[in-house]
Structures are given as structure tokens and as C-alpha cells.
Amino acid sequence: MTDSYTYLLIKAIITLTFVMGLLGVSLYALKYYLKRSGKGKSVRVANPVRVLNTFFLGQKKNLTIVEVAGEVFVLGVTPTSVSFLTKLEKNESVEELKRAAGSGPRNILSLFN
Numbered sequence: 001m002t003d004s005y006t007y008l009l010i011k012a013i014i015t016l017t018f019v020m021g022l023l024g025v026s027l028y029a030l031k032y033y034l035k036r037s038g039k040g041k042s043v044r045v046a047n048p049v050r051v052l053n054t055f056f057l058g059q060k061k062n063l064t065i066v067e068v069a070g071e072v073f074v075l076g077v078t079p080t081s082v083s084f085l086t087k088l089e090k091n092e093s094v095e096e097l098k099r100a101a102g103s104g105p106r107n108i109l110s111l112f113n
Contacts, residue, residue, distance in 0.1 A: 049066060051065070063075070063076060063085075
């Protein structure tokens with residue numbers, strides 16, 4: 001054992017710093033390349049499907065109200081199937097459901113949109 005622990009510690013810190021610097025330069029170069037090529041632009045597309053409300057009926061069974069392209073549907077959802085139940089037609093009930101959907105708890109994934 002000719003190497004001291006201090007030498008090994010300094011060598012490990014220098015190696016780690018070099019690798020982290022190389023990673024940072026690589027990420028910066030990738031970001032620059034994507035920006036120059038036009039592939040890094042984020043295009044937001046409006047989501048055509050929106051879940052307005054979900055009612056749990058039992059274990060792994062629920063009733064879901066979804067809006068697809070402006071129309072509101074009621075679906076029965078189980079682990080093996082999704083069944084169309086009805087289409088909601090009354091404007092006042094649809095508007096009430098949309099207001100209730102906007103005031104409810106938010107999904108954690110919606111924070112990243």
C-alpha cells in the first residue's frame with residue numbers, strides 16, 4: 001500500500017469533477033444542437049380527451065364521465081373493458097359537470113403540462 005488515503009480521496013474528487021463537467025458539457029451541446037435543428041421546440045397540442053369526473057362503484061369498477069371533442073360521454077370502466085353507457089345531451093347538466101371538474105383536486109401530472 002504505497003498510496004495514502006489522502007491521495008486516493010483527491011484523485012476520486014478530481015475524477016468525479018471531470019466526469020460531472022463532461023456530462024454538463026454534453027447536455028449543453030445536446031440542448032444547443034436541438035435548438036439549432038428546430039427539434040427542441042415544444043409544440044403543445046390541446047388534449048382532445050378530458051376526464052370530468054370518476055365515481056368508484058366497487059373494487060376496480062368505476063363510472064367515468066369524459067369529454068371528447070366537446071361531447072360528454074358516460075363510460076363504465078373495469079380492468080378488462082370500457083363500456084359506452086350514454087351520451088349527455090342537456091347543456092345545463094354538462095356545464096355543471098365541467099364546473100365541478102375544474103374545482104376538484106388536481107392530478108399531480110397536470111402540474112407538468
